[in-house]
Amino acid sequence: QVIAKLKDNFRDEFAERQRNGLLYPAFFGDLSLTRILRQHKNDVDQSTAWLQNFFEIFRELDGDRVVPELTLKVEEITKEGRQLRESDIPGFSAVKDYCSLIYNVDRPSKSGDPLSYFPLGELNKHAIVEKGVFDKYEEFVLYGWIMRALELEKMSQRQQRLCRVLNVIDVYGCTLSQIICKDFDRRAEKMMQKLER
Numbered sequence: 001q002v003i004a005k006l007k008d009n010f011r012d013e014f015a016e017r018q019r020n021g022l023l024y025p026a027f028f029g030d031l032s033l034t035r036i037l038r039q040h041k042n043d044v045d046q047s048t049a050w051l052q053n054f055f056e057i058f059r060e061l062d063g064d065r066v067v068p069e070l071t072l073k074v075e076e077i078t079k080e081g082r083q084l085r086e087s088d089i090p091g092f093s094a095v096k097d098y099c100s101l102i103y104n105v106d107r108p109s110k111s112g113d114p115l116s117y118f119p120l121g122e123l124n125k126h127a128i129v130e131k132g133v134f135d136k137y138e139e140f141v142l143y144g145w146i147m148r149a150l151e152l153e154k155m156s157q158r159q160q161r162l163c164r165v166l167n168v169i170d171v172y173g174c175t176l177s178q179i180i181c182k183d184f185d186r187r188a189e190k191m192m193q194k195l196e197r
Helices: 002-008 011-019 030-039 044-060 063-079 125-130 134-159 182-196
Strands: 115-119 166-170
Touching: 002 011, 002 030, 002 044, 030 044, 030 134, 044 063, 063 134, 125 134, 125 182, 134 182
Parallel strands: 115 166
Antiparallel strands: none
């Protein structure tokens, strides 16, 4: 089984995390590993390389401190009987005047997956750079990504299937001067590489 092979490549890391209570299902569980393998067409070597890089990024993000805190937050919101909102993400107050999104649209897709809506025209790249808040914006995006992984893990367990998020990016009303901002784009590209590699 390919999942077993992938796990075996990280048996020491996984065993240590298991002993210390740090083997988070949303990132290191079977469903998460299935996502990684599917992304790489079940190629164990490519998936191993991706996961090795992810461990490095996870350490950079101080994941073992951040994930337990965000897990509690997601659990509290779930107990309230509501979906996650963009205002629940740490860092939202610092960037809310420069970007807009609906983290979870009220109704899920027909398949039951969450929908998010991002109007690109309301992302003020120039202001984020000029006001010196890109670090806060990056924190907001990365924490949102972690919370999404936690949310999808819970949904997948509950629905007994591999849930995914559908992102709707609205480019209506965008101009080139809005979309292109070299300072922002350069830093954003590095940020996205953290999430994709």
